[in-house]
Amino acid sequence: MKKLVVFTGAGISAESGLKTFRDANGLWEEYNVMDVASIDAWYRDPQLVLRFYNQRRTQLGQVLPNAAHIALGELEKHFKVMVITQNVDDLHERGGSKNIIHLHGELRKVRSTEHPSLIYDIGYDEIGWGDTCDHGAQLRPHIVWFGEEVPQMEPAISECLDADIFIVIGTSLEVYPAASLVYYVPDHARKFYIDPKATSLSRVNNLTAITKTATEGMKDLMEILRQEYNFESQV
Ligand code: OAD
Numbered sequence: 001m002k003k004l005v006v007f008t009g010a011g012i013s014a015e016s017g018l019k020t021f022r023d024a025n026g027l028w029e030e031y032n033v034m035d036v037a038s039i040d041a042w043y044r045d046p047q048l049v050l051r052f053y054n055q056r057r058t059q060l061g062q063v064l065p066n067a068a069h070i071a072l073g074e075l076e077k078h079f080k081v082m083v084i085t086q087n088v089d090d091l092h093e094r095g096g097s098k099n100i101i102h103l104h105g106e107l108r109k110v111r112s113t114e115h116p117s118l119i120y121d122i123g124y125d126e127i128g129w130g131d132t133c134d135h136g137a138q139l140r141p142h143i144v145w146f147g148e149e150v151p152q153m154e155p156a157i158s159e160c161l162d163a164d165i166f167i168v169i170g171t172s173l174e175v176y177p178a179a180s181l182v183y184y185v186p187d188h189a190r191k192f193y194i195d196p197k198a199t200s201l202s203r204v205n206n207l208t209a210i211t212k213t214a215t216e217g218m219k220d221l222m223e224i225l226r227q228e229y230n231f232e233s234q235v
Helices: 039-044 046-060 067-077 153-161 178-184 198-202 214-229
Strands: 003-008 080-085 100-102 105-112 119-121 139-143 165-169 190-194 208-210
Touching: 003 153, 039 046, 046 105, 046 139, 067 080, 067 214, 080 153, 100 153, 153 178, 165 214, 190 198, 190 214, 198 208, 208 214
Parallel strands: 003 080, 003 165, 080 100, 165 190, 190 208
Antiparallel strands: 105 119, 105 139
């Protein structure tokens, strides 16, 4: 099977009802990113940070994967698929994808502030100031904040190095190091970029633009892949 690596951002979950960050009406218009999604914010006002992620987690429990997530799950029948996502939602999992690297962490998980290997899956529940790990230390969201390292970057890079097909979906490619992944994909790989704003960025990174929303763009892409790799699909 050919290896297909998918790199996703907030745009793939927009049609499920989750806001992106930098679009008009996006989350970073409502909040200052450094007030809620940075390690400094956690030290300064942890309760505000907890509230922000509690809201995101509650909302996540109320939305469903969309046709783009589901199409990526479907592609596992025909390709060796690796999803690398900047998203902290679980919509790829619920859409049927099995191999997922969460570069920026996971909303459903929290971890101990003093024993980082103690990670708990709390589903869509809230955590508060005073909620502790088994050793009594405060719990924090299992999120990679601005100002922190991206521990999954190395495994993500090695997945990109031998991709045959590379698909970018719904990301502004503005946040590093995540956005640098596109530069690790071999020249010979087929590269696509599905995003309503794809045209402006695709030339820079040598990606073939599919300038549509995730669900519409995935329909086009499935058709291209079906023709080039000769398989049948219900999606
Ligand atoms: P952005 O908000 O920066 O970009 C969202 C992208 O989604 C834009 O390129 C939009 O054009 C596109 N988009 C909007 N609606 C879409 C749709 N229906 N279908 C497809 N694409 C659509 O979000 P990210 O690139 O994911 O990190 O942001 C990267 C990181 O910045 C996030 O992981 C987060 C944020 O700060 C942290 O919080 C650490």
